[in-house]
Amino acid sequence: MTFAQEERRQLAELLRETGPDAPTLCEGWTTKDLVVHLVLRENRPDAAGGMFVPALRERLEKVTADYEAKPFEELVDTWADGAPVWNPMRWADQLVNAAENFVHHEDVRRAREGWVPRELSPSGRRDLWRIATTMSRRMLRDSTSTVVLVRDDGAATTPVDRAASGAGTVTVTGDPGELVLWLFGREQANVEIDGDPSGVVHLTI
Structure with missing residues (x-):
């Protein structure tokens, strides 16, 4: 499956x-x-x-x-x-x-009271990381900052190079599933954001 x-x-x-x-x-x-x-x-x-x-x-x-x-x-x-x-x-x-x-x-x-993040399978996390890295440029295409996605297990990092001249860098760290949720604009995503997020614009789909 x-x-x-x-x-x-x-x-x-x-x-x-x-x-x-x-x-x-x-x-x-x-x-x-x-x-x-x-x-x-x-x-x-x-x-x-x-x-x-x-x-x-x-x-x-x-x-x-x-x-x-x-x-x-x-x-x-x-x-x-x-x-x-x-x-x-x-x-x-x-x-x-x-x-x-x-x-x-x-x-x-996550709309239910008392929700907790799921423990996803290794294959599921690989699929979600692939989704995050392939969709990130599209989802953040209107951003003026460079966004760097980092897996919280340290396994991989990917830059989403959408920086305008002089714009800063925003690093977003989390589990692959949480990064996907963040890319889709879900405020309930458990991620750590380092940098000024004001230049990050999420595509609404």
């Missing part, structure tokens, strides 16, 4: 446990809103484009309303089964969904 598949399995179980009205770290979203987003993203790419293309916004709103009318359990089961066979996302699941599934899993976990 890939990391993306395992995160999907665990998140589906957690959603069934929490029900549709639990909070998430996604501002204004309950768990029902989150699973609607997850199902729509994989099953209606014609509407999902409205997240980024204003001309498709009306279609996105209509399809979202259609999914919101469906029972929560049905939506969770649909998402747990993965993308339809006709959708290339099913065959590129690890590539396109590993970060999505992990971050949204933590969005539900």
Whole structure:
């Protein structure tokens, strides 16, 4: 089972446990809103484009309303089964969904009282470090500071060179999973930041 598949399995179980009205770290979203987003993203790419293309916004709103009318359990089961066979996302699941599934899993976990960081497998941490290093330039592309990501086990370091002339350097240290959450703008990420973070801009996706 890939990391993306395992995160999907665990998140589906957690959603069934929490029900549709639990909070998430996604501002204004309950768990029902989150699973609607997850199902729509994989099953209606014609509407999902409205997240980024204003001309498709009306279609996105209509399809979202259609999914919101469906029972929560049905939506969770649909998402747990993965993308339809006709959708290339099913065959590129690890590539396109590993970060999505992990971050949204933590969005539900960390909105609950008493949460603690998970102990991830070595292979999961490797996958998350790969995600952090490959996505960091995109996620921080509007930053004016140089950002350096450092694993807290000292295993690796990667610079995200987005410095303007004279800009400072910000070093962010943490477990690979925490670095991914920080890149996605989650304030609950357990990271240490050395330097002035005012020049760091996270891409909102």
